[in-house]
Amino acid sequence: GIQVEQSPPDLILQEGANSTLRCNFSDSVNNLQWFHQNPWGQLINLFYIPSGTKQNGRLSATTVATERYSLLYISSSQTTDSGVYFCAVGDTGNQFYFGTGTSLTVIP
């Protein structure tokens, strides 16, 4: 299967700071999603972004498929941004391969 590596594994930010999360993957993909798992365990879809750039409020994401990586940008972080951010990729098969996540803690 496809290997997915996320960095950094842990991140602590002061409220208001910006951050960049990275996702590297080992093979060509047709699908790529970013998720936020909140402290209650719920998975929230952030972006479906197999290629290109998207923005949604304080969050944006860029995927460079030819170089096999994706970036998630969080600007002006808030305490509610805390949680684990997962990147998941899919090829022509039936499943998503998840990274091990970046655990983000935003402190007031």
Next chain:
Amino acid sequence: NAGVMQNPRHLVRRRGQEARLRCSPMKGHSHVYWYRQLPEEGLKFMVYLQKENIIDESGMPKERFSAEFPKEGPSILRIQQVVRGDSAAYFCASSPTRGTQYFGPGTRLLVL
């Protein structure tokens, strides 16, 4: 449009009992996926189903685990004779095609 629904949200079983986890996909979605998340880990694919068919079960343990998605009603993930190592969060996702997957809130299974 209601999201993916899973129940129960929490399930406690003693070793040797059976666990049944239910997933109702979003309206109009005919593709259902089950994933397992062990503590401190990412999600791992278990099985992919369409109505009445198992399409890919390459991530399912060979014994004790089974899944179905009947013509009527929710998808069921069934774990027989549970062991402590089955304790995990089980997530269901649905999609209208093979693209974006929408995840349910998960079922947290605890085996005593």
